[in-house]
Amino acid sequence: MKFIYTFFLSVLFFANSNAQKSKSSKNRAFQIRTVAFYNLENLFDTINDPKKLDERSPIMDIKEGNRAKAYWLKIDNMAKVISEIGTKKAKTSPAILGVSEIENKMVLEDLIANKHLKNKRYGIIHYESPDVRGIDVALLYQKRYFKPINHKSYTLELLGKDGKPYATRDQLLVTGLLDDEVVHIIVNHWPSRRGGEQKSRPSREKAAALNMQIIKELKEEYPNPKVIIMGDLNDDPTNTSVKNILHAKSKKAGLANGAIYNPMDDMFRRGLSTLGYRDNINLFDQILLTSPLVTAKKDYSTYKLYKANIYNPRYLTQKKGRYKGYPYRSWSGATFTGGYSDHYPVYVYLLKEKG
Numbered sequence: 001m002k003f004i005y006t007f008f009l010s011v012l013f014f015a016n017s018n019a020q021k022s023k024s025s026k027n028r029a030f031q032i033r034t035v036a037f038y039n040l041e042n043l044f045d046t047i048n049d050p051k052k053l054d055e056r057s058p059i060m061d062i063k064e065g066n067r068a069k070a071y072w073l074k075i076d077n078m079a080k081v082i083s084e085i086g087t088k089k090a091k092t093s094p095a096i097l098g099v100s101e102i103e104n105k106m107v108l109e110d111l112i113a114n115k116h117l118k119n120k121r122y123g124i125i126h127y128e129s130p131d132v133r134g135i136d137v138a139l140l141y142q143k144r145y146f147k148p149i150n151h152k153s154y155t156l157e158l159l160g161k162d163g164k165p166y167a168t169r170d171q172l173l174v175t176g177l178l179d180d181e182v183v184h185i186i187v188n189h190w191p192s193r194r195g196g197e198q199k200s201r202p203s204r205e206k207a208a209a210l211n212m213q214i215i216k217e218l219k220e221e222y223p224n225p226k227v228i229i230m231g232d233l234n235d236d237p238t239n240t241s242v243k244n245i246l247h248a249k250s251k252k253a254g255l256a257n258g259a260i261y262n263p264m265d266d267m268f269r270r271g272l273s274t275l276g277y278r279d280n281i282n283l284f285d286q287i288l289l290t291s292p293l294v295t296a297k298k299d300y301s302t303y304k305l306y307k308a309n310i311y312n313p314r315y316l317t318q319k320k321g322r323y324k325g326y327p328y329r330s331w332s333g334a335t336f337t338g339g340y341s342d343h344y345p346v347y348v349y350l351l352k353e354k355g
């Protein structure tokens with residue numbers, strides 16, 4: 001009888017202990033922020049800039065009387081998508097959003113003034129790049145969550161086949177406070193695969209090396225910086241620029257101090273993609289993070305990576321025609337299709353336990 005009584009007390013103790021743990025876990029409060037990247041596919045204005053080859057942009061091929069209509073439809077489509085990214089868990093659009101394939105600051109001002117985004121009070125960080133077509137990268141941020149401290153544009157030095165320098169997109173570094181934590185964002189749009197992947201590979205390897213140089217400079221002021229690398233890399237997670245130059249790791253476990261983790265690596269191996277290129281499925285759009293933003297343990301005392309995703313609801317996918325199954329692009333020659341972008345946006349959730 002004594003044994004039965006003791007056993008009953010033991011069961012009651014462990015049941016109560018587990019209940020308290022469960023209750024404690026349920027009572028934990030977290031705040032979550034979305035950090036995203038989106039290639040906006042030739043978001044150009046309708047004005048011909050004599051200093052750029054912007055006349056090569058698709059919108060300039062549209063009949064002049066229809067350009068404005070196409071432009072504002074494009075703006076509305078881009079704003080709608082951005083307003084939805086990450087809302088499932090963060091309950092708001094991205095706190096931080098890197099963008100590429102934009103012509104100038106004006107198109108971004110039109111974008112954030114759109115009905116889908118105007119209440120978010122986005123700020124803009126943008127530099128004019130030396131790219132001959134005028135294609136730039138930029139950073140948008142919700143002012144209530146992110147406060148820039150400083151920012152800088154880095155020129156990627158490349159040589160053409162003739163041995164002469166040629167211009168491409170700059171890389172944008174932004175340092176700021178995400179709530180109360182210092183983070184550094186590098187926004188990229190690496191050189192294209194024009195001429196073939198193998199021939200153009202050295203240019204993207206140089207782009208990756210510039211990222212490493214930027215991180216090295218950051219470490220002179222910040223011993224173990226929280227760096228987020230994002231962009232259209234024009235390379236997959238398994239290519240040499242990412243694997244051999246950035247030395248990006250595919251696993252959280254055992255991640256060395258200061259190392260770079262690529263959550264998109266596993267996605268790519270599972271067959272996920274952000275675009276179709278020459279009938280190949282690619283995951284060029286990536287977000288990578290340095291070790292202080294990554295953990296294999298459930299330590300969320302500071303912001304850590306919670307999940308990485310591709311935002312690809314059904315309406316963003318082409319249902320028929322030549323590009324069936326690809327992202328629903330905006331442009332087809334001199335025609336605005338009514339679509340969005342030839343890339344899906346990507347995003348990560350950063351999670352922190354409320355103090």
